[in-house]
Amino acid sequence: MLDNHIPHPGIPHTEVDMSSEHAVIVGAGAAGWSAADTLVRSGWPGRVTIVDPAGATNRTLVNKGVLTGLLTREQLSRPVPTGTDLLQDEVEAIEEDGTVQLRSGGRLAPDAVVIASGSVPRPASFEADAGTPRSRILPLHSADDAERVRRLLPQGGGRVVILGAGLVGSETASLLADAGVGVTLVARSSLPLRDQLGPAVASELLRRHRDRIRVRTGRSVARATTRSSSAVIELSDGETLEADAAIVAHGTLAHRPASGSDQGAITVDARLRTGLRGVYAAGSVASILARGTAIRVDHWDDAAAQGAHAARSILHDLLGGADPGDYGFDSGFSSRIHGSMLTAWGVATDRTEWSRHVEGAAVGVGRHLGRVTAVAGLDAPLVVRDLATSASRDLRDPMSLYPTGV
Structure with missing residues (x-):
């Protein structure tokens, strides 16, 4: 069965005889959709089957669309890529020879x-x-979650406590505040998103939160319970918060398709290969060996980029196509929070060293071993774009050096 061991350096992913020419993609999210589409568009000679019990959906619209009432859950669906087949089933296990076992048998x-x-x-x-029912203390990960939270709120108002001030928590706080909901944002960190965005951008984002909503930083939950019409959250400093709903936004964990004792993200090499011949992993289920550590990213654009890279690695390994090289974490994202545009590129780790781009601007530059590997900014999309373009070129060219005077 698939385990979590590190891929073997030099594992012989060489060109093989394609007898059935069949590729299976487990999951129809951003990474799976992109992998399937890239295979078809790049000339994969056989079938491409996507296995997903629910089909393809756009999860970025869970809070922007369904929670706000702008979209129904059905409107989050999207067709699978042209030239692929959808098998609505679940994967129970992946054997060492790559055989995929389905829940249906x-x-x-x-x-x-x-x-x-x-x-x-x-x-x-x-x-x-x-004995406390969790009907008013909910995650916000799926359309079902968004619909449940929405049903708990009175029309045009209500109160919500958001537990977690990461990207999803921050964006959701802004969306609900814009809709007239009274929001309290609770964070265990005294400066949420510092490691991901750098202190300059994280500090400015926190200031904008404080201007629009109630914020409690440096505090954890000591006790949680529900009453007939409210969720009650007691914080570590003794303060009690009562609201129509509490949203738990503590991030995500990798979702392995295989049953058994194996848990956690699937470790892959820089071409997204697992330790099993012909088996690759991409998106938020994967942890990529890079920069002396294992990096797992969970956002839409990066997942799509990983899916495409995995497909190109397959085309190289099995059909002798062009070598895609190492995955570069060369994607970005944007989010509108309290009327400001947060833009970011690359990926930061606990080894990233952050500095302010120019004094007075909410733009941060993150470096690893002297090279820019992450950029973030508030209301500075062109600056972030230019910095990211230069940094991306630097990462592709090992002989170049990025200017250090930032």
């Missing part, structure tokens, strides 16, 4: 597999009171 024996099964909400870091 079926088995697939493809030439290549891309595991792109995504993520699940990280469980709450606190325990609710014994």
Whole structure:
């Protein structure tokens, strides 16, 4: 079965005889959709099957669309890429020879597999009171979650406590505040998103939160319970918050498709290969060996880029196509929060060293071993774009040096 061991350096992913020419993509999210589409568009000679019980959906619209009432859950669906087949089933296990076992009892024996099964909400870091129903203390990960939260709020108002001030928590706080909901944002960190965006941008984002909503930083949940019409959250400093709903936004964990004791992200090499021949992983289920550590990213654009890279690695390994090289974390994202545009590029780790781009501007530049690997900014999309373009060129050219005077 698929385990979590590190891929073997030099594992012989060489050109093979394509007898059935069948590729299976596990998951129809951003990474899976992109992997399937790239294979078809790049001339994969056989079938491409996407296995997903729910089909393809755009999860970026869960809070922007369904939670706000702008979209229904059905409107989040999208067709699978042209030239691919959708099999609405679940993967139970992937054997060492790449055979895919389905929950329905079926088995697939493809030439290549891309595991792109995504993520699940990280469980709450606190325990609710014994016997407390979790009907008002909810994650916000799926359209079902968004619909449940929306049903708890009175039309045009209400109160929500958001537990977690990461990107999803921050964006959701802004969306709900714009809709007239009274929002309290709770963060365990005294400066949320410092590691991901750098202190300059994180500090400015926190200031904008404080201008629009109630914010409690440096505090954890000591106790959680529900009443007939409210969620009650007691913080570590003794303050009690009562609201129509509490949203747990503590990030995500990798969602492995295989049953058994193996948990956590699937470790892959820089070409997104697992330790099994012909089996690759991409998106938030994957942890990529890069920059002396293992990096897992969970956002839409990066997942799509990883899916495409995994497909190109398959085309190289099995059909002798062009070598895509190492995955570069060369994608970005944007989010509108309290009327400001947050833009970012690259990826930061606990080894990233942040500096302010220019004094007075909410733009941060993150470096690893002297090279720019992450950029973030508030209301500075062109500056971020230019910095990212230069940094991307530097990462592709190992002989060049990025200017250090920032």
